[in-house]
Structures are given as structure tokens and as C-alpha cells.
Amino acid sequence: MTQDDLKRAAAQAAIAYVPDDAIVGVGTGSTVNFFIAELAKIKSRVKAAVSSSEASSKLLKEAGIDVLSLNDAGPFAVYVDGADEITPHLAMIKGGGGALTREKIVAAAADQFVCIADASKVVDVLGTFPLPVEVIPMARSYVARELVKLGGHPEWRMKDGKPNVTDNGNAILDVRGMTITDPVGLETAINQIAGVVANGLFARRGADVALIARREGVATLKR
Numbered sequence: 001m002t003q004d005d006l007k008r009a010a011a012q013a014a015i016a017y018v019p020d021d022a023i024v025g026v027g028t029g030s031t032v033n034f035f036i037a038e039l040a041k042i043k044s045r046v047k048a049a050v051s052s053s054e055a056s057s058k059l060l061k062e063a064g065i066d067v068l069s070l071n072d073a074g075p076f077a078v079y080v081d082g083a084d085e086i087t088p089h090l091a092m093i094k095g096g097g098g099a100l101t102r103e104k105i106v107a108a109a110a111d112q113f114v115c116i117a118d119a120s121k122v123v124d125v126l127g128t129f130p131l132p133v134e135v136i137p138m139a140r141s142y143v144a145r146e147l148v149k150l151g152g153h154p155e156w157r158m159k160d161g162k163p164n165v166t167d168n169g170n171a172i173l174d175v176r177g178m179t180i181t182d183p184v185g186l187e188t189a190i191n192q193i194a195g196v197v198a199n200g201l202f203a204r205r206g207a208d209v210a211l212i213a214r215r216e217g218v219a220t221l222k223r
């Protein structure tokens with residue numbers, strides 16, 4: 001079984017959490033791409049999607065699924081997304097794909113957050129994966145100095161040799177060297193830095209359910 005087989009298995013398991021004729025919140029990343037492929041198979045019973053990135057919106061539209069803006073969607077039942085790291089308590093680091101701010105907003109608006117991941121993403125303590133922080137461009141150096149005071153080693157994210165620009169027009173700092181024993185406290189502290197738009201800790205609002213694909217099958221973890 002390859003890692004892609006495991007991602008697909010987690011994505012398939014998430015379909016059981018999609019109510020009939022519902023609006024579905026859709027995350028971003030390679031695991032979510034498998035979920036979009038599964039959604040396409042049941043699109044006759046999907047009312048529409050709310051998407052967390054331009055990349056996922058494009059795939060959803062190509063699959064024939066309507067994409068609504070969050071402002072037009074109203075309340076909706078479920079948000080499905082991947083993670084870069086997840087603990088057994090369902091706190092996560094996200095944002096490896098750079099979509100953390102919209103992911104956090106769409107997740108916040110959903111009744112239930114279902115995380116889909118292969119077992120390689122499960123950790124006891126968050127922080128081996130560099131923590132993404134989205135910043136307003138003019139605040140980048142200031143925020144980086146403040147993150148150093150919190151014990152991190154921030155690095156400006158590049159893509160194809162140029163500064164990475166998010167869907168919101170902002171920069172990303174990837175922060176290494178954080179051993180995150182208090183994810184809620186650190187998420188809150190980073191949010192207080194002027195110029196931070198969002199950080200990739202999803203602990204204040206973690207997942208409600210995690211579908212973790214292992215070779216032996218998909219395990220369901222609940223808060």
C-alpha cells in the first residue's frame with residue numbers, strides 16, 4: 001500500500017460524514033484532492049461546496065460541483081481537510097499548502113471538522129513540521145523578530161525561487177524549532193502579534209473527528 005493509497009482510503013471514509021443534499025466545506029492539499037475525487041462520484045447528492053483555496057475551487061468546479069462563497073453559504077454541517085501533523089487529542093499543524101487562513105475560517109464556520117490523514121501525520125507533540133504563519137507583507141520582518149522571541153526560527157517561504165504569495169496576497173513564515181507542548185497557548189500568543197493574519201496551529205478549534213489511514217484500515221479518533 002502506498003501513501004497515496006492511504007490518503008485515498010482516508011478520503012473515502014470521509015464520505016460517510018457528508019449528509020445528503022448538504023453544503024460541504026472542502027480543505028486543500030493532496031489528501032483533499034482524493035476527497036474531491038470521491039465527492040465527484042456522489043455529486044448528485046452534494047448541494048454545493050465552500051472551498052478553502054483557489055486550487056480546490058478549480059478542482060471542485062472541474063468535477064461539476066458548485067462552489068459557493070462562505071458569505072452565501074450560511075451554516076453548514078461538515079468541513080473535511082488534511083493536516084501536516086495531528087496529535088491524538090486532534091490538535092493540528094496545517095498550512096503546508098499555504099491555505100491556512102481560509103482553512104481556519106471555513107473550519108470555524110462548520111459544525112464538524114473531519115480531518116483525513118495517513119498515519120505518518122500522527123505525532124505526540126506538534127512542531128517537527130515547520131509551523132506556517134501568514135503575515136501581512138509589510139509586517140514580515142517585525143513578525144519574524146517576535147517569533148524568534150517565542151523560541152522559533154522563522155524562514156520566509158519561497159516558491160519556485162520567488163516569495164510565496166497566498167491566495168490572500170500575503171507572505172508565509174515557516175517556523176522551525178518549536179516544541180509545541182501547549183498548542184492552544186502558542187496559537188493564542190502568535191495571534192496576538194500585530195501583522196499576523198493566521199497561524200497554522202489548529203488547537204483552539206481542532207478536529208472533531210480524525211480518520212487516520214493505516215495499512216490495517218482506517219482508524220476513527222474523536223475528541
Ligand code: 5RP
Pocket residue numbers: 027028029030031032081082083084093094095096097098099100103
Ligand atoms: C494546506 C494544508 C493541508 O491540509 C496540509 O498541508 C496537508 O496536505 P497533504 O494532504 O498534501 O499532506 O493545511 O494548507
